[in-house]
Amino acid sequence: MAQEKTAPQPKDWIMGIAPYVPGKSSGDGGQKLIKLSANENPLGCSPAAGAALNAASGSVDRYPDPGSTKLREAIAAKFNLDPERIICGTGSDDVLHLAANAFSGPGDEIIYVRYGFAVYDIAARRYGGTPVISEDNDYGTDVDAILAKVNDKTRVIFIANPNNPTGTLTPREEIARLHDALPGYILLVLDGAYAEYLEADEDDGALEFAKSANNVLVTRTFSKIHGLAAERIGWGYGHADIIGAMNRIRLPFNVTTAGQEAALAALAADDFVASSREHNQKWRQWLSDEMTALGNHGLRVIPSHTNFLLVLFDGKVTAEHANAALMDKGYAVRWLPGQGLVNGLRITIGTEDETRGVAKALREILEEAG
Ligand code: PMP
Numbered sequence: 001m002a003q004e005k006t007a008p009q010p011k012d013w014i015m016g017i018a019p020y021v022p023g024k025s026s027g028d029g030g031q032k033l034i035k036l037s038a039n040e041n042p043l044g045c046s047p048a049a050g051a052a053l054n055a056a057s058g059s060v061d062r063y064p065d066p067g068s069t070k071l072r073e074a075i076a077a078k079f080n081l082d083p084e085r086i087i088c089g090t091g092s093d094d095v096l097h098l099a100a101n102a103f104s105g106p107g108d109e110i111i112y113v114r115y116g117f118a119v120y121d122i123a124a125r126r127y128g129g130t131p132v133i134s135e136d137n138d139y140g141t142d143v144d145a146i147l148a149k150v151n152d153k154t155r156v157i158f159i160a161n162p163n164n165p166t167g168t169l170t171p172r173e174e175i176a177r178l179h180d181a182l183p184g185y186i187l188l189v190l191d192g193a194y195a196e197y198l199e200a201d202e203d204d205g206a207l208e209f210a211k212s213a214n215n216v217l218v219t220r221t222f223s224k225i226h227g228l229a230a231e232r233i234g235w236g237y238g239h240a241d242i243i244g245a246m247n248r249i250r251l252p253f254n255v256t257t258a259g260q261e262a263a264l265a266a267l268a269a270d271d272f273v274a275s276s277r278e279h280n281q282k283w284r285q286w287l288s289d290e291m292t293a294l295g296n297h298g299l300r301v302i303p304s305h306t307n308f309l310l311v312l313f314d315g316k317v318t319a320e321h322a323n324a325a326l327m328d329k330g331y332a333v334r335w336l337p338g339q340g341l342v343n344g345l346r347i348t349i350g351t352e353d354e355t356r357g358v359a360k361a362l363r364e365i366l367e368e369a370g
Helices: 047-056 069-079 091-103 118-126 143-149 172-181 206-212 240-249 257-268 270-292 319-328 352-369
Strands: 086-090 109-113 130-134 154-160 187-191 216-221 233-238 299-302 308-313 334-336 341-348
Touching (some): 047 257, 047 270, 069 086, 069 233, 069 257, 086 240, 091 118, 091 154, 091 187, 091 216, 091 233, 109 118, 109 143, 118 130, 118 154, 130 143, 154 172, 172 187, 172 206, 206 233, 233 240, 233 257, 270 299, 270 308, 319 334, 319 341, 319 352
Parallel strands (some): 109 130, 109 154, 154 187
Antiparallel strands (some): 086 233, 299 308, 308 341, 334 341
């Protein structure tokens, strides 16, 4: 006889999920830290988006527009897309989960790169799929390694471009080569959470691919350069059949009214986006130079195309120790052992003061250790 069960039993694959570990904003003793651990915009959001949020706070008794219609139309107009082929989500995390849900399940394989974004693993496992990790190429995405993992069970491939937590960029030609080599039944998800931080000539062509291919989904977010992380607004663009499938399982009111209004305003705030990008480039370069100058302590910086730097520790001071010591000095950065990055710290570019401060703190930690 089957063993008697006295409590609800989660699916085995659910219990196989390691819960997402968010970036810290306070220390173990509850003290507030300068948060450079979640790749948020240190300059906040645009004044127009802030004003839209305030204005929307007066109308909370009605459900939001379930289809985020105005927002999809504005995104379409801005990027020259078909609004019918856009889906909005509770952050782009939602869109990534919907993609895994609609296109994979038990017995299917979902590929992502070693040192890929943590949510891919959760999204893959959540629906019973099997995550398959392809080897990186010195922390970058290796298209041949991905292709070597493709088989008839593969259903979805997740690539963040640029990638989190490595900051690396896969050039357009490599994305094209990957797409050309893939069987049509595989959904290629190109996650552009950091796309706005790229220079115009670094564009990976993701939206262009998705316009003509029937197996590409592009995801974007308002959480990063637009500074609206708390509102949870993201979007995806793909073939009408891809979006149609995802819309069947999307929660009906998945973007709040305030979120839709704020995102609309953010989309029009080109000056704010440009100045955020400029600030990021300046201080990313500065921090990269500072960290590179600490090379004698075993530090190495992975060249970044995002609003954070991955710094590797191969000297006397480990990443784990530096992470704890930075917290003691008031800074939260991201140590990611759960993603296999035992020897690295990911540091978000902050304001000028925050960026100078974290560099100084890290220098002191290294010099104290000798
Ligand atoms: N993709 C990548 C690569 C990310 O780094 C993040 C945020 N950490 C997301 C997606 C999700 O962002 P959000 O849900 O806030 O849109």
